[in-house]
Amino acid sequence: MPSSPLRVAVVCMSNVNRSMEAHRVLRKNGFHVRSFGAGSHVRLPGGPRQPPVLYDFSTPCKKMHGDLSSKDQKHYQRNGVLRILRRNERIKPGPERFQECPDPFDVTFTCGQRAYNRVVADLCAREQETWQPVPVVNVDIDDTLEAASLGASIICELCQGLQQAGDTQSRLAELLQAAEEKTGRSFLHTVCFY
Secondary structure (H helix, E strand, O other): OOOOOOEEEEEEOOOOOHHHHHHHHHHHOOOEEEEEEOOOOEEEOOOOOOOOEEEOOOOOHHHHHHHHHHHHHHHHHHOOHHHHHHHHHHHOOOOOEHHHOOOOOOEEEEOOHHHHHHHHHHHHHOOOOOOOEEEEEEOOOOOOHHHHHHHHHHHHHHHHHHHHHOOHHHHHHHHHHHHHHHHOOOOEEEEEEO
């Protein structure tokens, strides 16, 4: 077993729900984890019959919470966004964008095909420095609280299997096949390089 925990990145589009829930679960289980969004902005649902609310990735969770509370506190309380932002504040100050992070990871999980496509495109466009392989695995997760919780537990199980294997590359296909049989899901995956 490796002496240090896996360095894990988890990416959804806005770094608000799915990747943050996985961040919370993985950190609780002892992994070195960072979470990110791959979109151009943090996108939150708008008020009734309103377009989505967009924030820059540099916007703190606390500021988004205050802004949405002042716009329509009852609506954002009811749809759970304020609760999600409070949870996120306990994890880290605010959302981060994957494309702006130069740090290498042992494995990167995405929470939907759009995020997967953007992460793979970004990693392929980067100048390779170490040629360290990094698997990118997509776990399709609907953007709901319940689905985020289930997806986080699937990602955590995969990370635990990889941690025990000690060799991320050789064991990944086997772990994904077992996860596909257990969950009935299929997982996109590829290997990129840092």
